[in-house]
Amino acid sequence: MSERVAVRKTYKLFIGGKFPRSESGRSYIVQDANVALSSRKDARDAVVAARAAVKGWAGATAYNRGQILYRVAEMLEGRREQFVALGVPADEVDAAIDRWVWYAGWSDKLAQVYGGANPVAGPYFNLSAPEPTGVVAVVAPEAPALLGLVSVIAPAIVTGNTVVVAASPAQPLAAVTLAEVLATSDLPGGVVNILTGRLSETVPTLAGHMDVNAIDLTGVADAELAADLEVKAAQNLKRVLRPAPVDHDWFADPGIARMTTLLETKTVWHPKGV
Amino acid sequence: MTATATSARSDLSELGRSETALRTFLHGLPGVDQVGAEQRAAQLGTRSIKTTAKAQAIDLAIRMVDLTTLEGADTPGKVRALAAKAVRPDPADPSCPHVGAVCVYPSMVPYVAEVLRGTGVHLASVATAFPSGQAPLEIKLADVRAAVEAGADEIDMVINRSAFLAGRYKEVYDEIVATKSACGDAHLKVILETGELATYDNVRRASWLAMLAGGDFIKTSTGKVPVAATLPVSLVMLEAVRDFRAATGRQVGVKPAGGIKTTKDAIKYLVMVNETVGADWLDPDWFRFGASSLLNDLLMQRTKLTTGVYSGPDYFTLD
Numbered sequence: 001m002s003e004r005v006a007v008r009k010t011y012k013l014f015i016g017g018k019f020p021r022s023e024s025g026r027s028y029i030v031q032d033a034n035v036a037l038s039s040r041k042d043a044r045d046a047v048v049a050a051r052a053a054v055k056g057w058a059g060a061t062a063y064n065r066g067q068i069l070y071r072v073a074e075m076l077e078g079r080r081e082q083f084v085a086l087g088v089p090a091d092e093v094d095a096a097i098d099r100w101v102w103y104a105g106w107s108d109k110l111a112q113v114y115g116g117a118n119p120v121a122g123p124y125f126n127l128s129a130p131e132p133t134g135v136v137a138v139v140a141p142e143a144p145a146l147l148g149l150v151s152v153i154a155p156a157i158v159t160g161n162t163v164v165v166a167a168s169p170a171q172p173l174a175a176v177t178l179a180e181v182l183a184t185s186d187l188p189g190g191v192v193n194i195l196t197g198r199l200s201e202t203v204p205t206l207a208g209h210m211d212v213n214a215i216d217l218t219g220v221a222d223a224e225l226a227a228d229l230e231v232k233a234a235q236n237l238k239r240v241l242r243p244a245p246v247d248h249d250w251f252a253d254p255g256i257a258r259m260t261t262l263l264e265t266k267t268v269w270h271p272k273g274v
Numbered sequence: 275m276t277a278t279a280t281s282a283r284s285d286l287s288e289l290g291r292s293e294t295a296l297r298t299f300l301h302g303l304p305g306v307d308q309v310g311a312e313q314r315a316a317q318l319g320t321r322s323i324k325t326t327a328k329a330q331a332i333d334l335a336i337r338m339v340d341l342t343t344l345e346g347a348d349t350p351g352k353v354r355a356l357a358a359k360a361v362r363p364d365p366a367d368p369s370c371p372h373v374g375a376v377c378v379y380p381s382m383v384p385y386v387a388e389v390l391r392g393t394g395v396h397l398a399s400v401a402t403a404f405p406s407g408q409a410p411l412e413i414k415l416a417d418v419r420a421a422v423e424a425g426a427d428e429i430d431m432v433i434n435r436s437a438f439l440a441g442r443y444k445e446v447y448d449e450i451v452a453t454k455s456a457c458g459d460a461h462l463k464v465i466l467e468t469g470e471l472a473t474y475d476n477v478r479r480a481s482w483l484a485m486l487a488g489g490d491f492i493k494t495s496t497g498k499v500p501v502a503a504t505l506p507v508s509l510v511m512l513e514a515v516r517d518f519r520a521a522t523g524r525q526v527g528v529k530p531a532g533g534i535k536t537t538k539d540a541i542k543y544l545v546m547v548n549e550t551v552g553a554d555w556l557d558p559d560w561f562r563f564g565a566s567s568l569l570n571d572l573l574m575q576r577t578k579l580t581t582g583v584y585s586g587p588d589y590f591t592l593d
Contacts, residue, residue: 209583
């Protein structure tokens with residue numbers, strides 16, 4: 001009998017819950033694997049998918065979103081070995097799983113911490129409630145490959161936003177493998193979309209896109225590019241998260257700023273009856 | 275003109291006189307190769323139209339849109355807003371052309387007419403007991419006359435599918451002739467409702483029947499049944515209008531309607547028109563899109579080409 005030939009995997013994009021190749025048909029070799037090289041049209045398609053998912057995801061109950069994020073942690077736990085095989089240190093995988101659980105817990109608590117009743121001078125109840133901002137473009141940090149990625153995706157989606165993530169060009173395998181975890185975690189298609197390839201092709205398109213509501217520049221290392229992206233983002237007043245400092249400790253308590261930056265506050269005045 | 279062409283012409287005008295002659299002629303039309311038509315349509319859909327060609331295609335497609343609202347919930351205010359949008363689709367860009375026509379129910383025609391007067395945008399109204407066409411002929415004709423009197427200059431009629439599918443071609447023919455005469459000067463678009471005709475052969479027969487009876491346009495669908503315009507159906511209809519002009523010298527327009535939602539779809543149709551019947555039909559007088567959401571996608575793509583960044587639905591009106 002002849003020797004078995006191993007099946008080599010092509011790492012594809014994650015758009016709208018599916019794994020398409022790049023519309024351009026291109027790929028590049030990185031981390032010893034073939035990875036799709038996305039074009040600006042893939043970025044456009046991803047935004048369309050993310051926009052379509054906003055209504056259902058933002059409309060789901062906070063409790064339900066929390067359950068789904070917890071489910072992601074469960075699925076990730078089962079694939080621990082796969083990430084270790086990609087070169088992700090075991091303690092980083094653990095931290096990534098714990099981070100999903102940590103953010104899952106915030107889903108139905110953030111509104112209590114960040115919203116609330118405002119004292120006003122009049123016979124009114126005045127209530128502020130945080131609401132998701134919509135479609136968020138995210139540039140994932142290059143390292144740590146898995147924990148960094150989870151630490152930018154989870155805070156954006158836990159509140160009801162949908163995301164288009166530009167994965168790190170040098171470390172895309174963890175991102176595509178995470179997409180396989182997300183696809184099997186009851187997360188509705190389109191809530192997380194992942195693009196691999198050069199940042200210079202996809203991110204400026206996302207920053208200028210009028211149907212993107214916020215952009216997280218965490219993984220942009222080039223200060224000049226970051227400034228250019230902020231200018232583009234200003235076109236439709238996107239909310240912007242600035243690039244992370246080089247020495248940022250991803251293992252530390254992340255705080256709630258990543259979540260709150262990607263929220264809008266709705267304030268309601270209600271007359272007080274007797 | 276040759277003697278055979280002249281005699282062919284007179285033959286065709288005689289067809290409407292008898293049921294037998296019509297049946298013999300329609301059933302004598304060559305059958306449609308279903309696989310071939312679908313492959314051809316799919317192949318034409320793969321053309322890549324970019325940059326300046328795309329800009330031209332988008333502007334042409336905007337000029338060809340019959341901006342349509344056919345809902346029970348239409349109000350005078352809503353159709354007025356739609357008419358205003360038809361005249362100036364993109365308020366931010368004066369260079370954006372106006373659409374071909376506004377298409378509404380007869381009771382909404384007067385409100386639209388006020389807005390469209392003098393703008394060059396046509397006013398189409400569906401009539402003849404749209405969308406089913408299941409009403410006595412007198413009522414259908416009264417429907418048409420009322421729409422024309424109220425100011426419609428294009429009438430979209432539905433054929434009697436019940437009679438057509440039962441094989442009573444003469445009845446369908448006579449209804450179209452009667453509707454055409456009730457239209458007066460208004461253009462008559464004949465809706466075949468291809469989603470209910472079941473086969474491409476029937477689509478070809480219905481196209482010829484509508485053209486023989488004097489229709490100025492043949493239109494695929496009402497948009498009220500699950501299967502609306504498709505590329506292969508439109509291909510069959512385009513071939514019919516091409517052959518009809520070759521046989522009679524009269525040019526008939528084509529209007530696919532329903533289910534055309536994106537710029538990409540619209541451009542596929544334009545490619546097919548150009549490849550099947552030629553540039554003579556690449557004009558709003560001869561080709562229209564019955565659509566409502568298509569216009570916003572065309573405007574978004576147009577904005578992308580002029581500004582360089584992708585636009586979003588937030589920046590365009592909902593209807």
